[in-house]
Amino acid sequence: MSEPGADLATPFRQRAERALHDDFLQQALTIATTKFIDLRRQAFRDFPEGERLRDRAREIKEATLQGLDLYVDQLVDNVERQGGHVHFAVSADEARDIVVDLGRRAGARMAVKSKSMATEEIHLNDALAAVGITPVETDLGEYIIQLAGERPSHIIAPAIHKTKGQVAALFGRELKRPVEADPEALTRVARAELRDKFLAADMGITGANFAIADTGTIVLVTNEGNGRMVTSLPRLHVAVMGVEKVIPSLTDLVVFLAILAKSATGQKLSSYTTLVRGPRRAGELEGPEEFHLVLLDNGRVRQLAGPLREALSCLRCGACLNVCPVYRQIGGHAYGYTYPGPIGILLTAMLNGPESVKDLAHASSLCGACVDACPVRIDIPRMLVELRTEVDTRHIAPWPERVIFKTFAALLRRPSLYRVAAPVTRLLQRPFATGRRVPRLPFFFGRWTATRDLPAVAPRTFAERWRDLEGGR
Amino acid sequence: MTGSAGRSRPSRVSLLITCLADMFYPEVGLAIVRLLRRLGAAVDFPPGQTCCGLPLFNSGYRAEAAAVAARTLPLFRDADHVVVPSGSCAWMVKHEYPGLVPPALREEALALAGRTYELSQFLVRVLDRAEFESTVKGTVTYHDSCHLLRGLHEAETPRTILRGLAGAEFVELTGADECCGFGGSFAVRLPEVSSAILDRKLANVEATGAHCVVACDAGCLMQMGGGLSRRGSRVRALHLAELLEGGAP
Numbered sequence: 001m002s003e004p005g006a007d008l009a010t011p012f013r014q015r016a017e018r019a020l021h022d023d024f025l026q027q028a029l030t031i032a033t034t035k036f037i038d039l040r041r042q043a044f045r046d047f048p049e050g051e052r053l054r055d056r057a058r059e060i061k062e063a064t065l066q067g068l069d070l071y072v073d074q075l076v077d078n079v080e081r082q083g084g085h086v087h088f089a090v091s092a093d094e095a096r097d098i099v100v101d102l103g104r105r106a107g108a109r110m111a112v113k114s115k116s117m118a119t120e121e122i123h124l125n126d127a128l129a130a131v132g133i134t135p136v137e138t139d140l141g142e143y144i145i146q147l148a149g150e151r152p153s154h155i156i157a158p159a160i161h162k163t164k165g166q167v168a169a170l171f172g173r174e175l176k177r178p179v180e181a182d183p184e185a186l187t188r189v190a191r192a193e194l195r196d197k198f199l200a201a202d203m204g205i206t207g208a209n210f211a212i213a214d215t216g217t218i219v220l221v222t223n224e225g226n227g228r229m230v231t232s233l234p235r236l237h238v239a240v241m242g243v244e245k246v247i248p249s250l251t252d253l254v255v256f257l258a259i260l261a262k263s264a265t266g267q268k269l270s271s272y273t274t275l276v277r278g279p280r281r282a283g284e285l286e287g288p289e290e291f292h293l294v295l296l297d298n299g300r301v302r303q304l305a306g307p308l309r310e311a312l313s314c315l316r317c318g319a320c321l322n323v324c325p326v327y328r329q330i331g332g333h334a335y336g337y338t339y340p341g342p343i344g345i346l347l348t349a350m351l352n353g354p355e356s357v358k359d360l361a362h363a364s365s366l367c368g369a370c371v372d373a374c375p376v377r378i379d380i381p382r383m384l385v386e387l388r389t390e391v392d393t394r395h396i397a398p399w400p401e402r403v404i405f406k407t408f409a410a411l412l413r414r415p416s417l418y419r420v421a422a423p424v425t426r427l428l429q430r431p432f433a434t435g436r437r438v439p440r441l442p443f444f445f446g447r448w449t450a451t452r453d454l455p456a457v458a459p460r461t462f463a464e465r466w467r468d469l470e471g472g473r
Numbered sequence: 474m475t476g477s478a479g480r481s482r483p484s485r486v487s488l489l490i491t492c493l494a495d496m497f498y499p500e501v502g503l504a505i506v507r508l509l510r511r512l513g514a515a516v517d518f519p520p521g522q523t524c525c526g527l528p529l530f531n532s533g534y535r536a537e538a539a540a541v542a543a544r545t546l547p548l549f550r551d552a553d554h555v556v557v558p559s560g561s562c563a564w565m566v567k568h569e570y571p572g573l574v575p576p577a578l579r580e581e582a583l584a585l586a587g588r589t590y591e592l593s594q595f596l597v598r599v600l601d602r603a604e605f606e607s608t609v610k611g612t613v614t615y616h617d618s619c620h621l622l623r624g625l626h627e628a629e630t631p632r633t634i635l636r637g638l639a640g641a642e643f644v645e646l647t648g649a650d651e652c653c654g655f656g657g658s659f660a661v662r663l664p665e666v667s668s669a670i671l672d673r674k675l676a677n678v679e680a681t682g683a684h685c686v687v688a689c690d691a692g693c694l695m696q697m698g699g700g701l702s703r704r705g706s707r708v709r710a711l712h713l714a715e716l717l718e719g720g721a722p
Contacts, residue, residue: 184663325651325670348604367652388532412524447664451671452671453699453702453703462502469506
């Protein structure tokens with residue numbers, strides 16, 4: 001399935017190259033990811049229990065996935081018991097239709113949204129606008145990119161690709177008044193703009209960081225308090241959530257909250273943790289009249305027994321993006337899909353199939369920084385390699401590449417052939433080598449030598465010199 | 474089979490030199506031979522070895538990598554210790570061979586994994602040696618290769634050696650634990666991204682003012698050395714063994 005809105009017209013390598021030449025992007029990425037890395041490191045340094053809790057969190061996720069059907073049943077029962085409604089969506093299309101339909105039936109004209117990757121995944125905003133429901137993003141970062149007509153480039157910091165100067169210029173243009181390039185001033189402006197929207201909106205749309213099965217509670221982790229406004233002011237609240245986000249109980253939530261914000265922003269806790277249990281009850285002063293929870297499959301359930309199962313434990317903290325040397329160089333948009341970065345490649349494969357990541361699966365040096373940063377230690381490089389294997393065995397990889405690797409493999413299996421590789425290469429490299437350096441090579445090999453010298457194959461290999469060593473003893 | 478040999482007990486070491494060191498950096502292999510012999514070990518180089526198979530494995534050619542693993546195993550059947558110049562190749566043997574080879578060979582692969590060491594780990598953890606004289610005078614810095622650091626969880630043994638080095642001063646590298654951008658075929662699949670990652674690394678290297686950057690992986694040396702040489706930098710990328718044992722045997 002191809003993804004609407006994905007920037008896929010140009011090949012990935014060129015998208016990445018374009019990002020490398022975007023000076024604003026480079027500046028913004030370096031500042032933000034370096035800051036996130038330092039803050040995360042500091043947060044865990046000050047929290048010795050952190051390592052054990054990371055293991056515990058992973059165990060909880062694993063145990064929950066083992067009995068996912070039971071926990072989902074329990075969640076549904078408890079949400080319904082509190083007067084809420086639950087919907088199952090097999091695909092992105094289905095989820096989108098459910099939400100749009102709920103808004104339309106309620107006669108909604110404006111929907112305020114708190115930050116949600118699940119609604120990005122199903123491309124909800126365009127669908128809402130198409131039926132006359134104006135979507136308004138209320139997370140500051142999301143608000144910025146909505147004004148800019150863009151899509152998030154980071155899982156928790158959607159406008160990470162913009163400098164404050166660019167945001168000030170954007171606000172000036174869109175809101176038609178000069179704004180200082182100062183984060184506080186910019187926030188003040190957005191806050192004032194959004195206040196009226198909160199009051200006017202008749203529909204609130206959120207994602208969910210967690211859903212607690214035994215209480216039927218939806219948990220939102222935010223830093224701006226907008227999640228509370230979105231879930232308490234409009235008369236209709238719709239939460240869209242990947243089905244894997246369910247956790248068994250409140251005690252489990254405590255474990256996740258202890259590591260989530262530390263991994264994401266380096267905060268001990270996020271500024272707001274909002275727990276929502278169904279619609280407003282008799283006697284309560286605020287809260288929606290109607291509450292709906294949309295549980296989204298969209299390729300997830302299949303992975304319970306699939307090669308990407310581990311990725312179902314992802315908390316969407318974004319830590320793996322910040323430490324990824326590739327993400328730090330190219331940012332999120334170059335990936336071309338909703339979820340960027342190392343985990344994003346896996347999620348893209350989960351949502352859109354392995355063909356969609358035939359290039360992206362190689363957008364990693366397999367350095368493993370992501371595994372180290374992941375609060376639940378998802379082995380992302382292992383799954384990237386498995387995706388590469390799948391791309392090979394299903395013959396999706398280009399045939400010249402397959403020929404090269406199979407020839408290389410044949411060489412490595414036959415020492416007699418391997419032994420002649422060095423003398424043959426020495427002959428071939430002769431026109432290009434300057435002493436022990438090869439500064440320029442033609443064809444495919446120029447991809448190395450464009451920026452780096454290649455060492456020449458030595459006049460005599462180690463194996464050849466070893467024979468002398470032994471002979472001389 | 475002997476257990477871990479202390480200073481007093483010379484041990485028998487088999488080298489798994491692997492493709493990059495064999496073809497491009499034979500000096501590294503020779504330095505290791507000299508070094509280990511000087512420390513009293515008997516060194517051999519089992520014939521018939523080629524490459525650990527990691528390039529195949531990482532690119533997704535799993536069956537081909539498994540075939541390389543299966544043919545490499547018996548070459549080291551009689552080895553007491555296997556020493557590897559690159560953290561990534563050591564990781565391949567220790568971490569991936571047992572799962573790659575046919576079930577009948579799994580026990581043997583696990584046994585080999587237990588006897589296989591990256592060089593710095595072998596020097597410090599098995600031979601218990603950490604005092605060496607540097608062949609380079611001045612300051613040296615260290616780049617953590619990803620597989621040694623995060624695959625084999627080793628940040629200490631190279632630093633233990635470098636801190637104790639006579640004749641050279643060790644300085645830490647900013648972002649030492651960040652990838653150099655090599656990543657095997659990654660370096661040519663996405664050369665622009667790989668080079669941008671390298672630029673960041675080399676800027677940090679040059680900021681240390683060190684005369685050389687040391688690594689324990691031939692892949693990182695190829696990447697960093699290639700970049701330094703292209704820039705005309707006076708900084709050299711050296712394998713740990715070259716720092717501890719220069720010149721020909």
